[in-house]
Amino acid sequence: MSSATPYSPATAGSISRTIAALAARNVDAILVESREAALAKLREWVPEGAEVFVSTSETLDTIGYTEYMHGNDRYINLHDRMLAQPDAASQREYxxxxxTADHFVGSVQAIAETGEIVVASGSGSQIGAYSYGARRVILVAGTQKICATLAEAEARTRGFTLERHDRWLEGRGSARAPIGKFLVMEHEPVVGRISMILIPESLGW
Known part of the structure; x- marks a missing residue:
């Protein structure tokens, strides 16, 4: 990839172009110095007492946000409440x-320097929240996910990301799974609804 390899954080110029392009599409992106700064920013943006759903994410696991939120009774934690449902059918319904959570925190598979955001999911559970349902969406990503073009971002997602996800599933004793839903976020009509925290590290897939 011209702007970054699947493993290497993007250059300063690439990050600057990406943030500007995201802003033109009504996505408020910031660059923080480290994963610790990203965690602090999430704690600032999602106030105590807020309703929040934390999506499954290697990136959020790595920066410590998943662990911070798990069992944290200072928030209305929808993920914990979902897991507390008595059976699989009840969990799916919840x-x-x-x-439609007030705050939905997750990650993405790739970001184009031209401002498009690419999201792939097996179940599609986060797609509805990202595209419309959640009142506020906060996306966290390492800058190695930045690609020069939308075509490269889609190729990264269907290639490198899917391969890494399959290896992760195999490590858990599960079978490989195809991409179930594929979303390209091109423009957000509601100003301030979507924010992104970029971390200058290789985080997630």
Whole structure:
């Protein structure tokens, strides 16, 4: 990839172009110095007492946000409430409610320097929240996910990201799974609804 390899954080110029392009599409992106700064920013942006759903994310696991939120009774934690449902059918039904969370925190598979955001999902559980349902969406990503073009961002997602996800599934004793839903976020009509925290490290897939 011209702007970054799948493993290497993007250059300063690439990050600057990406942030500007995201802003033109009504996505408020900031660059923080480290994963610790990203965690602090999430704690600032999602106030105590808020309703929040934390999506499954290697990036959020790595920076410590998943652990911080798990069992944290200072928030209305929809993920914990979903897991507390008595059976799989009840969990699926509760997950439908999470798409309209006040705060929905997750990650993405790739970001184009031209401002498009690419998201792939097996179940599609976060797609509805990202595209419309959640009142506020906060996306966290390492800058190695920045690609020069939308075509490269899609290729990264269908290639490198899917391969890494398959290896992760195999490590858990699960079978490989195809991409179920594929979303390209090109423009957000509601100003201030979507924010992104970029971290100058290789985080997630």
């Amino acid at each position: 997950r439908r409610k999470t798409t």
